[in-house]
Amino acid sequence: MSDVIVVGAGVVGAACAYYAARAGLDVTVVDRGPVAGGTTGSGEGNVLVSDKEPGPELELAVLSNRLWRSLAERHDRRAGAGRHGGFEFEPKGGLVVAETGEIQRALVELAGKQGLEHSLVSESELRDYEPNLAEGLAGGVHYPQDAQVQPMLAAARLLRDGADSFGRGTLHLRLGVSVTGFLRSGERVTGVRTSHGDVLGGAVINAAGTWGGEVAALAGVTLPVLPRRGFILVTEPLPEPLIKHKVYTAAYVTNVASDSAGLETSAVVEGTPAGTVLIGASRERVGFDRTTSVPVLARLAEQAVALFPALRDVRAIRSYCGFRPYCPDHLPVIGADPRRPGLYHACGHEGAGIGLAPATGHLLAQVLTDQAPDLDLQPFRPDRFSEESL
Amino acid sequence: MTFHITIDGRRVAVVPGQTIGAALHAAGVRSWRTTRFGGRPRGLFCGIGVCFDCLISVNGRAPERACMLEAAPGDEVTTS
Amino acid sequence: MTYDLVVIGGGPAGVAGALTAALAGLRVALVDSGARLGGQYFRHTAAPSAESGLARFLRLGRMLGERADLLLRHQAWHVSRDGEGDFTVHCNAPGGGPVAVRARRLLIATGAHDRPLPFPGWDLPGVFTAGGAQALLKGNGVVPGRRVVVGGTGPFLLPVATGLAGAGARVLGVYEAGGGLGLAGHPLLALGKAGEAAGYAASLVRHRVPYRTRRAVVAAHGEREVEAVTVARLDQDWNVLATRVVECDTVAVGYGFVPQIELGVQLGCGTRQDVDGSPVLSVDAAQRTTVPGVWAAGEPTGVGGWEQSELEGRLAGRSIAGRPAAGVLTRRRDRGRAFGAALQRAYPVKAGWQGWLRADTLVCRCEEVPLARVREARDLGATDARSIKLLARPGMGWCQGRICGYAVSCLAGEPERPPRRPIAQPVALGALSDLAGAANGTPGSSSGHGTPGAQNGTLGGTAGDTTDKTAH
Numbered sequence: 058m059s060d061v062i063v064v065g066a067g068v069v070g071a072a073c074a075y076y077a078a079r080a081g082l083d084v085t086v087v088d089r090g091p092v093a094g095g096t097t098g099s100g101e102g103n104v105l106v107s108d109k110e111p112g113p114e115l116e117l118a119v120l121s122n123r124l125w126r127s128l129a130e131r132h133d134r135r136a137g138a139g140r141h142g143g144f145e146f147e148p149k150g151g152l153v154v155a156e157t158g159e160i161q162r163a164l165v166e167l168a169g170k171q172g173l174e175h176s177l178v179s180e181s182e183l184r185d186y187e188p189n190l191a192e193g194l195a196g197g198v199h200y201p202q203d204a205q206v207q208p209m210l211a212a213a214r215l216l217r218d219g220a221d222s223f224g225r226g227t228l229h230l231r232l233g234v235s236v237t238g239f240l241r242s243g244e245r246v247t248g249v250r251t252s253h254g255d256v257l258g259g260a261v262i263n264a265a266g267t268w269g270g271e272v273a274a275l276a277g278v279t280l281p282v283l284p285r286r287g288f289i290l291v292t293e294p295l296p297e298p299l300i301k302h303k304v305y306t307a308a309y310v311t312n313v314a315s316d317s318a319g320l321e322t323s324a325v326v327e328g329t330p331a332g333t334v335l336i337g338a339s340r341e342r343v344g345f346d347r348t349t350s351v352p353v354l355a356r357l358a359e360q361a362v363a364l365f366p367a368l369r370d371v372r373a374i375r376s377y378c379g380f381r382p383y384c385p386d387h388l389p390v391i392g393a394d395p396r397r398p399g400l401y402h403a404c405g406h407e408g409a410g411i412g413l414a415p416a417t418g419h420l421l422a423q424v425l426t427d428q429a430p431d432l433d434l435q436p437f438r439p440d441r442f443s444e445e446s447l
Numbered sequence: 448m449t450f451h452i453t454i455d456g457r458r459v460a461v462v463p464g465q466t467i468g469a470a471l472h473a474a475g476v477r478s479w480r481t482t483r484f485g486g487r488p489r490g491l492f493c494g495i496g497v498c499f500d501c502l503i504s505v506n507g508r509a510p511e512r513a514c515m516l517e518a519a520p521g522d523e524v525t526t527s
Numbered sequence: 528m529t530y531d532l533v534v535i536g537g538g539p540a541g542v543a544g545a546l547t548a549a550l551a552g553l554r555v556a557l558v559d560s561g562a563r564l565g566g567q568y569f570r571h572t573a574a575p576s577a578e579s580g581l582a583r584f585l586r587l588g589r590m591l592g593e594r595a596d597l598l599l600r601h602q603a604w605h606v607s608r609d610g611e612g613d614f615t616v617h618c619n620a621p622g623g624g625p626v627a628v629r630a631r632r633l634l635i636a637t638g639a640h641d642r643p644l645p646f647p648g649w650d651l652p653g654v655f656t657a658g659g660a661q662a663l664l665k666g667n668g669v670v671p672g673r674r675v676v677v678g679g680t681g682p683f684l685l686p687v688a689t690g691l692a693g694a695g696a697r698v699l700g701v702y703e704a705g706g707g708l709g710l711a712g713h714p715l716l717a718l719g720k721a722g723e724a725a726g727y728a729a730s731l732v733r734h735r736v737p738y739r740t741r742r743a744v745v746a747a748h749g750e751r752e753v754e755a756v757t758v759a760r761l762d763q764d765w766n767v768l769a770t771r772v773v774e775c776d777t778v779a780v781g782y783g784f785v786p787q788i789e790l791g792v793q794l795g796c797g798t799r800q801d802v803d804g805s806p807v808l809s810v811d812a813a814q815r816t817t818v819p820g821v822w823a824a825g826e827p828t829g830v831g832g833w834e835q836s837e838l839e840g841r842l843a844g845r846s847i848a849g850r851p852a853a854g855v856l857t858r859r860r861d862r863g864r865a866f867g868a869a870l871q872r873a874y875p876v877k878a879g880w881q882g883w884l885r886a887d888t889l890v891c892r893c894e895e896v897p898l899a900r901v902r903e904a905r906d907l908g909a910t911d912a913r914s915i916k917l918l919a920r921p922g923m924g925w926c927q928g929r930i931c932g933y934a935v936s937c938l939a940g941e942p943e944r945p946p947r948r949p950i951a952q953p954v955a956l957g958a959l960s961d962l963a964g965a966a967n968g969t970p971g972s973s974s975g976h977g978t979p980g981a982q983n984g985t986l987g988g989t990a991g992d993t994t995d996k997t998a999h
Contacts, residue, residue, distance in 0.1 A: 514662070
């Protein structure tokens with residue numbers, strides 16, 4: 058018997074478990090696969106504030122950004138300095154670039170509304186930030202708070218640190234265990250049925266990511282979480298870093314918020330500590346189809362080369378795809394489900410799950426321990442979707 | 448019936464059809480790059496294009512598999 | 528232009544399949560990454576000697592060259608199937624430019640590569656896979672070293688050792704980890720290949736090469752390159768019983784083969800687990816995979832040697848050309864398959880090899896991942912090979928796990944999964960981006976495009992603009 062059962066050992070589930078354990082609760086995490094085996098294992102590790110329009114998601118991102126920093130510092134204090142949190146935390150900053158003067162004006166306007174720390178970068182200053190950028194770009198905006206983590210390691214470390222470092226709550230990790238149903242007493246959820254027996258708990262957190270809708274359905278409630286496919290190209294490791302920041306084009310911001318079912322791509326390019334360059338981002342609604350699309354990979358390559366011409370001769374050695382969990386209004390679902398007492402949700406973070414995970418876990422831990430959450434959870438409430446949006 | 452390539456400036460005879468990797472071996476050079484993290488020496492291992500241990504830069508181009516790349520007259524090979 | 532058939536792989540299976548189909552009147556292209564046909568078994572120098580088996584293969588190759596398009600030095604990196612069921616094989620042409628070959632049917636004959644096991648010092652220069660040492664000799668006429676130790680398991684060690692000895696290397700020993708009976712009880716004898724086995728045995732005796740079973744190379748030593756190896760006496764599970772050091776300058780090791788099936792996996796072809804646990808492509812009696820229009824022959828359907836591969840290639844070629852499967856051929860193929868399975872059963876890899884590793888032994892050569900980091904990943908909740916890869920990076924590098932995949936699966940305690948490698952060969956981003964123009968205009972491509980205007984956001988719209996520019 059645990060205080061909290063977390064369904065899903067991705068980064069969001071790991072953060073929920075970590076903060077709940079830190080708040081003194083006994084936690085059991087169940088996942089049908091290994092740690093970070095779903096969407097977390099297919100992500101780039103973005104911890105971005107720059108790409109959010111002003112509003113509740115931006116507030117969540119800002120809180121989360123602060124929490125990622127303190128998680129990294131806390132780990133390094135215990136494990137030794139310079140460990141980057143044990144999950145390759147890199148506060149490298151983001152550079153959004155504009156192809157035209159018109160786009161640059163829109164970027165500047167957005168930056169003004171966001172209220173984030175930023176610097177406007179003129180056309181002539183772009184290469185002070187990124188010496189290898191193409192010529193002919195109109196300018197950009199630099200956001201020093203943008204960061205990156207290695208998402209799989211981040212999830213694993215949160216689970217490990219949650220299990221190790223807090224004497225009050227305990228954290229049990231049960232991998233290879235599939236949730237097959239919910240235990241209920243009347244309307245109230247009292248645990249989960251699994252492939253390995255029943256697990257009882259005072260509360261159940263649905264952190265099943267792209268499969269969050271299926272888990273909700275097992276509890277008898279609807280949650281419109283759907284997959285949006287994204288491909289990432291990985292290059293050969295480079296002897297010298299070519300790209301310092303997370304660099305992306307303005308189209309990324311609009312694509313994230315777009316409702317189109319068709320293919321959308323924008324250039325998102327960054328280096329990693331392993332020496333490789335990661336190239337995104339594409340978005341398509343094609344269900345859970347993993348078939349590699351050469352036209353999509355070609356578009357990603359084309360856009361990356363347009364931004365960094367030196368990449369032309371660099372070789373892609375891998376690609377992978379993942380399924381971002383999105384909701385119709387592109388906001389995550391965070392909080393208690395009023396339709397099913399005892400059930401909480403923490404899913405639907407679309408492409409921002411890595412970045413938003415700590416804030417999600419922190420806020421849910423506050424709710425579970427009857428504290429007032431640091432942010433208003435109204436915009437994220439699970440029953441906000443009207444019938445017609447389903 | 449041989450031709451020549453240069454390995455770090457040294458003239459080496461090559462039999463037509465030999466790969467850069469074979470030419471290096473025939474010239475007594477068994478490693479030509481070091482790894483990124485451990486600085487360990489690497490040369491041929493699988494010999495058939497699978498392992499990528501034998502990457503080498505020829506004529507200043509991006510590194511290629513020495514076991515796959517046939518030597519051509521005048522090739523300039525740089526080891527590191 | 529769309530071919531009737533494109534064959535990937537120019538070894539015995541691919542050449543036999545391509546030639547059979549071409550002789551039946553089909554328009555055929557054959558793609559191979561090598562400079563010459565031959566694959567691993569019939570690898571030869573640019574001026575080959577007229578040894579009997581090779582001469583026959585070269586004759587077939589010449590016949591094929593007159594009847595089909597040979598795309599040599601072309602590396603196939605991705606195969607896709609379009610809405611009408613046609614296939615596009617994306618290749619790097621010599622020099623790196625992109626070439627797309629279209630065909631109605633596809634034959635996967637991509638062969639296999641050595642299966643190495645890690646051991647301390649296995650990344651020292653001078654340590655080769657058994658096939659690598661052989662390729663240097665057969666394909667280039669270069670003897671890999673002066674004092675050579677051959678180790679591993681399986682009948683392939685014999686031709687490697689006799690080949691090296693015949694070329695003038697001093698082969699200090701052949702250390703077969705399995706067995707226990709010596710050459711007299713060699714499974715080749717039991718399997719009706721007495722002539723072949725006797726030939727190797729005589730050659731080993733002639734060159735005074737000791738053949739020892741239940742022995743393995745468990746460590747290589749040296750600073751810049753290999754100077755000595757530790758040879759261990761093993762128990763039946765390959766745990767070390769005793770060791771001695773042998774001075775040498777070259778090591779050739781191989782523990783069986785890994786069928787190269789990733790192009791089939793890209794297309795969604797069904798797989799099965801072979802006797803040795805390797806994932807291989809499932810085929811029916813006519814060598815058809817589970818994807819319509821795709822055939823497979825040779826090692827990708829299960830390791831069985833060159834004769835079996837050629838036979839499967841012929842069967843595939845007949846089926847592709849719409850000819851009925853001849854009973855004599857299928858019966859021979861089935862017998863050959865049973866032989867291949869028997870060999871795999873006779874030379875299993877035993878778990879004791881994991882005890883040869885130290886904490887700092889590299890498991891993954893590309894990303895330099897030592898055993899300790901694999902263990903750490905397991906402690907962090909990586910319960911399978913994929914999550915070990917995600918947490919500790921073995922298999923994330925240049926070779927995409929071809930070399931370490933088997934070892935990592937063993938360390939994860941699971942059979943090897945079918946490899947997911949959507950980009951099977953490195954491709955320059957410039958070459959890839961050049962496909963964007965062509966691809967955007969392709970009808971029925973799997974990406975599709977949104978309704979006009981929908982993909983242009985209020986801010987950017989670069990992606991949409993690019994589409995418009997290049998679609999015409």
